[in-house]
Amino acid sequence: MTDPGRPRLIVLATTYPRWHGDHEPGFVHELARRLTGRFDVVAVVPHAKGAKRREILDGVSVVRYRYGADRWETLVQDGGITTHLRRSPWKWLLVPGFFLMQWLTARRFADDRTVVHAHWIVLPGIVARLLRRPYLVTSHGADLFALRGRWPVRLKRWVMARASATTVVSRSMLPLATALGGRAVPIVAPMGVDLATRFTPDAAAAREPDHLLFVGRLVEKKGIDILIDALPAIRASRPSVRLSIVGHGPLLPSLQARVVQRGLSSAVTFVGPVPSASLPAWYRRASLFVSPFRPADSGDQEGLGLVLVEALGCGCPVVTTDVPAVGDVADDMAGVTRVAAGQADALAQAVLARLEAGPSMGPLATRDLLLERFDWDRVASRYAGLLDGVGSAPP
Template sequence: MKKRILVITTTYPRWKNDTDPPFVFELCKRLTDDFEIHVLTPCYPGSVENEVMDGVKVRRFRYFLRKYEKLAGSIGILPTLNNNKLYYFVIPFFLFFSLVSLFKAIRDVKPDLIHAHWTIPLGIFAAFAKTITHVPYVVTAHGADVFGLRGAFWTFMRRYVMRNASAVTAVSNALKDSLKMCHSLSDVKVVPMGVDSSLFASSSRITNQENRSDPTPTHRILYIGRLTEKKGVIYLIRAMRKIVEQKQNITLSIVGSGELENLLRDEVKKLSLSQYVNFCGAVTNHELPSLYAQHEMFVAPSIKAKGGDTEGFGLTLVEANMGGCLVIASQVGGIVDIIENGETGLLVREKDPADIAEKVIYAMDNPDEAKRIASKGQEMAKARFDWFVISQRYASILHDACN
């Protein structure tokens, strides 16, 4: 009989073809061969409370008036709070019903193990539930739960969570180092989230750069992600101003949504970049491979935000690598686990539009070198970050924790 795993997470597809990051779902569905997987996640307007998605049993808990159940989902909890302070009034209800729903799920599912994604708040609830129900748990740190929540209180809570966990995983070495520095943990396993490499066929790439008959082909830059402070998109827009002063045959596609969208649109207008920058909005996850295939470069200008939050890993960089793009990214957080400068991508200083512009222009002027780096990045991503590899590592950790 398969062991039963109860996965608790605040990020999960709300419906089919959602625009929210699907990495927890992608992991869960790949674990169903080894485990009976149940997921507990918050409701969101338009989502159903109980369903089965690719063999994963999903239950969503209510925590407020339905139209205001937007604390989790879309742009994420911390950005939602920063964007609308009124949601702080929702937090007590969210936390209370999260905990109540967890105990109900434990009663109904009778899991052998809980897998809590994010140390705070769900790791805290898993640790508390263990003291009452004796159900062991594994906790995974993703980034904002470590980088974005600092201070003595949060350090104490993370220490409590991790000391009582059967296993602790982090999605990057930067997270592991931060956790070990704060908590002196000797056994934090670095296991990132993955990407399905089969979706990114190298033969599907479409770029005008390959059209040698065009003396001035249009170069295409892509950004995909939430439009939040830590993503640093405003620095990419400012870099575009410097780029077009030298190269006019270039465009930037910004894919995603978030609380800074209006500010970024205003910046584009202020810098007279409307003919070069296109806001595409959020797209469904199954549309992403074709977007990568249509662009030569992917730029991730991430920064360390005011509260300390930064990239825990950077899964879109892996997708871009698998899609054959040349990846240009800031040297912050977990990004350095993916990009080796000059080998699998190009690293830039954070908050430095001039450095971004310099690297983009270098790639435009040296297409053979750019193609070499992109090809090596693609090989690396498929070897290290394919879901088959990643899911096997998680399955091993969960099996050990169950036993």
């Protein structure tokens, strides 16, 4: 039920859960549902095969617009829009309809009490500006790092020029966002993790010796190929080491072939996608979480790395790389080892050293820092305050 006395929040995004328990990243929905106490929230997001066209999901009115037949609506799932466009250039043909239908759908809900939150500068940011309502635009990384050509930059400047507020999810993104100009000074406001009830330590859970874990989309910037390349050296010193790869994405066939080529079939398990509710059990069983982020050839790179927060929240030590965004999670955190990105030898050495040190996380202060920076309730409170300010700004 909508309340005519409350402001309406239109959430625009390209990535959104298709149903309860979906393995697609759920951070946009997790924020949206925590804002339903202050706004009537309408999420305008792309449809996908098997999803409902319209439903109430955790108090959020989710409206999924069609942009093609079922078999063509594949622009955003299992890899993200920039990955799909790079790997399958024909999908550019889907973009005009994708954009047009988001705009036509969103404008049905825009009225004088509406504020807009656009997740990603391109394409939702363009739609937000065309709605002519006050809007907040949030960049999650790919729209800043990968879309660097002349026309994408012009479009991003056009969006930022009228944004009432702008956020980026890590400090490393600030220079790129600031360089685009605009009337709002970009600020850092990360997405969150449910550290209060879901991603928590469990003293009764037994960690499995020499069990490495990777969680994430199987795309280039996650660096899973580097971890596979490091595994033979790791197993030369510790033959019992095994790796579980949780996730799905367009690189799955090539990564499976890589495992076979290196004679690692008995040591690597491709688990596939796992719902968020099931992830804590994986983090609590693993000896070590390994997330070898690296820049992709397109220039895209990790915007924040919330999987690190999930692992640390469950008390699992982490080995990751020195891509800039990782600092927002790793700075001052015990239990985190960072190595140079893209270097399998350095990764192997760090994994072996961490396994030798044992599963202890170190000082309990790490959890307090995690809660302060990334707990969803605190994150949602910050965004609610920003959106309140947007609502009082001129369109």
